[in-house]
Amino acid sequence: MTTTPATRVAAADAPVARVLPLLGVPHLDREFDYLVPESLSDQARPGTRVRVRFAGRLVDGFVVGRSTETDHRGELAWLERVVSPEPVLTPELLRLVELVAARWVGMRSDVLRLAIPPRHAAAEKSVPDGDPPRGVTAGPVEIPSGWADHPMVARFLEAATVGVPARGVWTVPPGRDWAQSLASLADSVRRRGLQVLVIVPDQRDVDRLTAACRLAVGGGAAGRELVADLSAGVGPSARYRRWLRAIRGHARIVVGTRSAVFTPLPEPGLIVLHDDGDESFVEPRAPYPHTREVAAQRSALDGTPLLLTSVDRTPEVAEYVRSGWAHEIRPEPGLVRALAPRVVAFTDADPAQARDVAGGRTRLPAVAVTMAREAIEVDAPVLVQVPRKGYIPTLLCGSCRTPARCRRCNGPLRAGRMDAVYGPVDLACGWCGAPEPGFRCVACGSRALRAGVVGAGRTAEELGRMFPGVRVRTSGGREVLDAVPAGPAIVVSTPGAEPVADGGYGAALLLDSWALLGRPDLRAVQNALRYWIGAASLVRPAADGGRVFLSADSGSPVSQALVRWDPQGWAERELADRAEVGFPPAVHMVAVDGSAAALAGVLDELRIPDQVEVLGPVDLPPGEELPGHDGIEDPERVLLRVPPSLLGEVSTELRAIVVGRSGRRHADPVRVRLDPVHIG
DSSP states (O other): OBOOGGGOOBOSSSOEEEEEEOOOOGGGOSOEEEEOBGGGTTTOOTTOEEEEEETTEEEEEEEEEEESOOSOOSOOOBEEEEEEOOOOSOHHHHHHHHHHHHHTTOOHHHHHHHHSOOOOHHHHHHSOOSOOOOOOOOSSOOOOTTOTTOTHHHHHHHHHHTTOOOEEEEEOOTTOOHHHHHHHHHHHHHTTTOEEEEEOSSHHHHHHHHHHHHHHTTSHHHHHHHEEEOOGGGOHHHHHHHHHHHHTTOOSEEEESGGGGGOOOSSEEEEEEEOTTOGGGBOSSTTOOBHHHHHHHHHHHHOOOEEEEESSOOHHHHHHHHHTSSEEOOOOTTHHHHHOOEEEEEOTTOHHHHOBSGGGTSSOBHHHHHHHHHHHHTTOOEEEEOOOSOOOOEEEETTTOOBOBOTTTOOBEEEEEEETTTEEEEEEETTTOOBOSSOOOTTTOOOOEEEEOOOOTTHHHHHHHHSTTSOEEEEBTTBOOSEEOSSSOEEEEOTTOOOEETTOBSEEEEOOHHHHHTSSSTTHHHHHHHHHHHHHTTBOOGGGTOEEEEESOTTSHHHHHHHTTOHHHHHHHHHHHHHHHTOTTTSEEEEEEEOHHHHHHHHHHOOOOTTSEEEEEEEOOTTOOOTTOTTOOSOEEEEEEEOGGGHHHHHHHHHHHHHHHHTSTTOOOOEEEESOSOOO
16 A cells, blocks of 8 residues: 555654664664654555655655654654555564574675565465364373384483474484474474474475375365465475465464575464585575574574484584584384395405406496395395586595695695696695695695596496396486385486485495585585485395495494494594584684775775684685676685684674675675685
């Protein structure tokens, strides 16, 4: 509804509206006061979308409050229009938006664009108002279906359903259908009269979990009524309709990807985040928050119980458990050992065990071929995991393939150029820029270097020649299989695209491990274990003949984590190792990107404690860009190594600098990212 100047009379009750306009400019990311016409007073409630005039043009905004007075000494402009009377910006969501903007050095307007989907008027009319009907189960909390071997879950649910801010961590046992388990858990909370929000990495997981949840609540019309899918694939109008069903309380189980973490629920009972190590949870738009951290901040802010689940364990979640902020939901003793396949690890450095077949014309070691052949003989499918093509070439030790790292800050070494005779030359650190005139491998002492390059294109062809008559299928890229039937077949998959096999795979071959482990990335080993254990969990138990081949050094800690099926132990050791060398999550790494002149200005203005270490500037990592920073040639990066206790102070200081530079006409902008996945 809009008003004209002739009809404008100030509202009798609380005539001043504090409006946050969505201007997208740091120094204007604040509230402004506007007069509310009497004709719009009933609709212009806190949380509603409005249109206001700013600098001569109409802009969108949100009403964040109403009052009787204003601190503005001049004449107030009128609120022009209420776009929708729906209070989509709840007080709880506003507090979360402000916290995320402050922590990640961003603008509230940017966070709001992530948190609240665009409006569709027809969708608002199609969702009924009022309290939705729901049944509430009384009595003691029962263990959900499929969770009998996790007795601790009853205590977690009991705490969650009585409003205690419980926080749990669950590692999915091998062979367990995580979607069915989470659906059963969510339905248990729903039957207590509460809502559940489940966040997964991608559309494939959304579809799988939504189907499981709808089946758990009864299927048919009940499933469609009670379970909402907030995926972007359904289209903007349908997504907004389902989002409204969630915030009005009609949808009792809400499933979505990263932006769903902001969804305000009137009766929140539990937030579940699955597979927090997936890089899809890193928001590619400013202010670049990580969904896991937003979920944790939301749980701490409003007390909503939180459950973090995954087949592996990230060091970040290990830190939650170590600090006592979250508690592990453990299975019964012996369950993991009973369900896990037998894992054997060999490296090509052991010719007696890993010798290939076919006269050296294939990359498949003999032991792997034997595993595949035995699985096919019992009519079981075989999974072959091959690293993706296209990883950025990395520098590895020429002898043992350990990633080459800087002796000053442990950053990845990069070559200025590749000489045809001498190989990588002009070595320097990709983080701090320090030159490396005399490389020596910390693992074996070798001075040799090599470029790590992924080349796995011929795997399917090799397998087809070795197993004539057996169907070879591929999964990855644009053609990802969701499931494969039982029976003899070979499935070649890229990491993360493995389909589920009916009855489980008889064997899994995890090839070219060095290509995953050799990436110049802090999380290279972490991601490799996540991919390996995700694929191995699809294999039958060892008692049923399930076996896994890993082409990696059997004595390495990450290989032993898979062999022993101990991702928790590996994460604890990795956390300790990172703390020793000053890597996240033991510390925070804040990346500031921009032109050389802009970074020099930031460093000149920056007033930070002595405990904060400044690294760089160095060139922006290969493959990264600065969207919205046109005209900046050769952007650079400065890294700040920040102790967790000082993050708030550093974020506030950086925010002030960003706001100050935004208000200057000729100052180059900078981009700030907290704990980027790819540091350099």
